[in-house]
Amino acid sequence: MRLITNTAIVVLTLLALIGAGVAQTAWIQQNELTASDGNANDTFGYSVAVSGSTVVVGTPYHTVGSNTAQGAVYVFVLSGKTWVQQAELTASDGTANDQFGYSVAVTNNTVVVGARNRTVGSNQSQGAAYVFVRSGAKWTQQAELTASDGANGDSFGTSVGLSGSAVVLGAPNKTVGSTAYQGAAYVFVESGGTWSQQSELTSSDGAFGDQFGSSVGVSGSTVVVGAWDKAVGLNSIQGVAYVFVRSGTMWSQQAELTASDGVANDWFGWSVAVAGNTVVVASPCHKSSSGCPIQPGPGAAYVFVQSGGTWSQQAELTASDGAAGDYFGWSVAVTGSTVVVGAPNHNVGSKQLQGAAYVFQQSGTKWSQQGALIASDGGANDGFGDSVAISGSTIVAGADGHIVGGNILGAAYVFVPPATLTPASATYQAQKAGTTSTAKTFTLTNNQTVSLTSIAISTTGDFAVSGKTCGTSLAAESKCTVSVTFTPTTTGKRTGKLSVKDGASNSPQTVSLSGTGD
DSSP: OOOOOBTTTBOOOOOOOOOOOOOOOSOEEEEEEOOTTOOTTOOTTSEEEEETTEEEEEETTOOBTTBTTOOEEEEEEEETTEEEEEEEEOOTTOOTTOOEEEEEEEETTEEEEEETTOOBTTBTTOOEEEEEEEETTEEEEEEEEOOTTOOTTOOTTSEEEEETTEEEEEETTOOBTTBTTOBEEEEEEEETTEEEEEEEEOOTTOOTTOOBTSEEEEETTEEEEEETTOOBTTBTTOOEEEEEEEETTEEEEEEEEOOTTOOTTOOTTSEEEEETTEEEEEETTTTOSSOTTTSOOOBEEEEEEEETTEEEEEEEEOOTTOOTTOOBTSEEEEETTEEEEEETTOOBTTBTTOBEEEEEEEETTEEEEEEEEOOTTOOTTOOBTSEEEEETTEEEEEETTOEETTEEOOEEEEEEOSEEEESSEEEOOOBOTTOOOOOEEEEEEEOSSSOBOSOEEEEOTTEEEEEESOOSOBOTTEEEEEEEEEOOSSSEEEEEEEEEEOSSTTOOEEEEEEEEEO
């Protein structure tokens, strides 16, 4: 498991209690990823990220040459139904103990890697981050990022978030003014291949030991920063998360988030994620009976939504089979209406600390657990769920304690739904009322090892199926297409839905359709 340690404040000793079994899940394990040159105790899977058909896995304790714990990052791409290693990334100036890969982020053809322990100049453990870009199948280092006011022990790069041309990097051990370990986060932006620091973010009520920046997330012009060690009132280590928004080039604090039922030692803000107007903040020690980390609770994750600049708590997520010591919320990820929460200390049957990840989906304002993910070859102490990521319908979970070939190398696992219908939404160009548009094509993919049967396809609104290669059944691990046209019956905005019922556990699959009648 990953720890953000600060020996001046706390020494963490992680204990786990026996938990309940994991519920059945509708998601399918597509691949298990391992490093081509893995070594014992590499911690492959310590950090993970995914964007479309690209997965990135961090291995911060990998030995490079003779440099112990210099760290490396592995890039995998989807080829057919298999994920294959495309590249191994290392820092051009890497040295021993840099911990390159402690954090990772990816968007399209850009990867950002944190090296929180890197020495910069004479500043030990100041930290740095590296940007890599892809052209074709080749990755090259584009930039090395450091804080403009970096100092000894800042741990810059402990956390990283990437959205478009903006990168956010956390430095939780940063001294702000005279306040040690308050923490900071830095925003960098790219223009014409050059990266520059745009802003340094700090909390409006920062205090000693807050660990602001221990977790970060970014989506568009919104940044969320966790401060898991912050006291709230008289509750020490309850934790807080802060939301910042950008106007032009200026960033300002918009909100300070706390859990509605937060108490001391919750570690709220240990992990955070943001997508659009949804923020998820986790408290892996929530409901501890005698204080974390001595006897942690099962944990919880909280969903906040924004309306008119105001953030409010929409839901509290917990595992259906959660038990004390699970560390549910050690990692979180969100996209659209889906949240993934890692619980790396969850016991699976008799395998202690094997770990699990839980999938929640939104319907209206309600969130419900859709299933739990576990590794097909999971073992005790794997720490599955130590890191999680999601992009579209693809989920990745890291298990940095997994044994491969007799050694603790670590692994990462890719999961997909049994069947998918893509793209998830479509907007048609304006069309004269009473006339028919050019068709748009949607792909039904069967990810299962058994056939889909009794397939039924339907549309609603002013949309109609104009052609298809899908029959009443679809063979295992195969695809078919459906073409849909738009014929507005009147002027104005028109909406509808394409639905496919097929017997998969996530049936029906749907696509939201919209268009405008002229």
